[in-house]
Amino acid sequence: MLVFLLASVMLLVSLPVYADEIESLESKTSDLQNQLNDINQDLVRISDEIASTETAIEDANNEMFRIQDSLAISRENEIRQYEDMKTRIKYMYENGNNNLLELLFSAENMSDFLNRAEFIQNISSYDREKLENLQSIQKGIEQQEADLTAKQNSLADLQTQLKSQQDALNQKAAETSTDLAVFNQKLQMLRAERARAAEEAARRAAEAKKAAEAQKPVPVTPSENGTQTEDSTAPDADSSQNGEESDSDSFLQDSLDTAYTPSDSGGALTPSKGVVYFNGHRETYYSQKVLPGGGLNIPGRHVAPDGTIRDADGFICVASSDLPWGSIVETSLGTGKVYDCGCASGTIDVYTDW
Structure with a gap:
C-alpha cells in the first residue's frame, strides 16, 4: 500500500515542477497571438484604404487629362477668334485711315488691343463678346486644373502616409511573430522536459514497488508436531515492516529531492x-x-x-x-x-x- 502511495506522490510532485513557468509562457504566447491578430486586422484595413486611395488617384489623373484637353481646346479657340478678328478688321480698313490701322495693330497684347478697338466704331460687338466669353471659359478651366492639382497632391500625401503605416505594421508583425516563435519553442521544451520528469518518476516508483515486493517476509508454515514455526532465515516481522517503511520513506525523500533539487x-x-x-x-x-x-x-x-x-x-x-x-x-x-x-x-x- 505504501508503495502505491509513494508512486502517486512521485507523479504529483514531478508534474507541477514546471507548471508556473509553463503557465507564464502560455499566457505570453496568448498575448502575443492576440497582438499579432490585431496587427493583421490593421494591415487589412490599411490595405483597403491604400487600394481606395489609389483608385481615387487614378480617377483624379483621368480628370486632369480631360481638363487639360479642354483647356488646350479653349486656348486654340481663343487664338483662332483673335486671328479672325484681325482679319476682318484688316479687311474693313485696309483702304481706310492708315493711322487707325497703325493704332490697332500696334497693340502689345490682347487687353491693349481690345481697349484700342473700342475706339473703332465699326468693329463688330459680336467679336468682342465672343472673345471675352472664351477668356472666361479659359479662366474657369484653369481654376479647375488648379483645384484638381491640389487634390492630386493631397491624395499622394495620403498614399505615402498609409504606406508608411503599412511598413511599420509589417515590421511590428515580423517582430511579434519572432517573439511568438521563441516563446513557443521554450514552451515546447518545457512541456517535453515535464513529460520526461513524469516518466522518470514513474520509473522510480516501479523500481520501488519491485524492491518492496522483494523484501516481503516469508510466510509462517506449520511444523511436524503441529506447532507453527517461522523460517529461521525470515526476518523478524516488525523488523521487516520497519525496514520496508524506512526504505520507502528514504526513497520518497530521494524522489522529492530529485523532483525539486537540481x-x-x-x-x-x-x-x-x-x-x-x-x-x-x-x-x-x-x-x-x-x-x-x-x-x-x-x-x-x-x-x-x-x-x-x-x-x-x-x-x-x-x-x-x-x-x-x-x-x-x-x-x-x-x-x-x-x-x-x-x-x-x-x-x-x-x-x-x-
Missing part, C-alpha cells in the same frame, strides 16, 4: 541538450538566430568558438530574472554576465548562436 550531473549545455542543472540553477539557452536581440547593450558582442554570445571581456551573455544587470554567474559553459531578463525564476538563459 543537480550538477547534467553536464554542459549543448544544442541537443537544451536543459541542464548547474551550480544550483536550471540552465537553458536561446538563440540569436531566432531572437536577434538588437536592443541588448553588449559591448564587443561576438560569437565564441563554442557558439555562445560573449562580450568584449569574454563573458558569456546570459539572461536572468533573479539577478541584476551586470551580475557575474557561473554556467556550465563558463563565466557569464547578465545582459538580459525575461526567463523564469531560478533559470539562467544562455545566449547562443546555435
Whole structure:
C-alpha cells in the first residue's frame, strides 16, 4: 500500500515542477497571438484604404487629362477668334485711315488691343463678346486644373502616409511573430522536459514497488508436531515492516529531492541538450538566430568558438530574472554576465548562436 502511495506522490510532485513557468509562457504566447491578430486586422484595413486611395488617384489623373484637353481646346479657340478678328478688321480698313490701322495693330497684347478697338466704331460687338466669353471659359478651366492639382497632391500625401503605416505594421508583425516563435519553442521544451520528469518518476516508483515486493517476509508454515514455526532465515516481522517503511520513506525523500533539487550531473549545455542543472540553477539557452536581440547593450558582442554570445571581456551573455544587470554567474559553459531578463525564476538563459 505504501508503495502505491509513494508512486502517486512521485507523479504529483514531478508534474507541477514546471507548471508556473509553463503557465507564464502560455499566457505570453496568448498575448502575443492576440497582438499579432490585431496587427493583421490593421494591415487589412490599411490595405483597403491604400487600394481606395489609389483608385481615387487614378480617377483624379483621368480628370486632369480631360481638363487639360479642354483647356488646350479653349486656348486654340481663343487664338483662332483673335486671328479672325484681325482679319476682318484688316479687311474693313485696309483702304481706310492708315493711322487707325497703325493704332490697332500696334497693340502689345490682347487687353491693349481690345481697349484700342473700342475706339473703332465699326468693329463688330459680336467679336468682342465672343472673345471675352472664351477668356472666361479659359479662366474657369484653369481654376479647375488648379483645384484638381491640389487634390492630386493631397491624395499622394495620403498614399505615402498609409504606406508608411503599412511598413511599420509589417515590421511590428515580423517582430511579434519572432517573439511568438521563441516563446513557443521554450514552451515546447518545457512541456517535453515535464513529460520526461513524469516518466522518470514513474520509473522510480516501479523500481520501488519491485524492491518492496522483494523484501516481503516469508510466510509462517506449520511444523511436524503441529506447532507453527517461522523460517529461521525470515526476518523478524516488525523488523521487516520497519525496514520496508524506512526504505520507502528514504526513497520518497530521494524522489522529492530529485523532483525539486537540481543537480550538477547534467553536464554542459549543448544544442541537443537544451536543459541542464548547474551550480544550483536550471540552465537553458536561446538563440540569436531566432531572437536577434538588437536592443541588448553588449559591448564587443561576438560569437565564441563554442557558439555562445560573449562580450568584449569574454563573458558569456546570459539572461536572468533573479539577478541584476551586470551580475557575474557561473554556467556550465563558463563565466557569464547578465545582459538580459525575461526567463523564469531560478533559470539562467544562455545566449547562443546555435
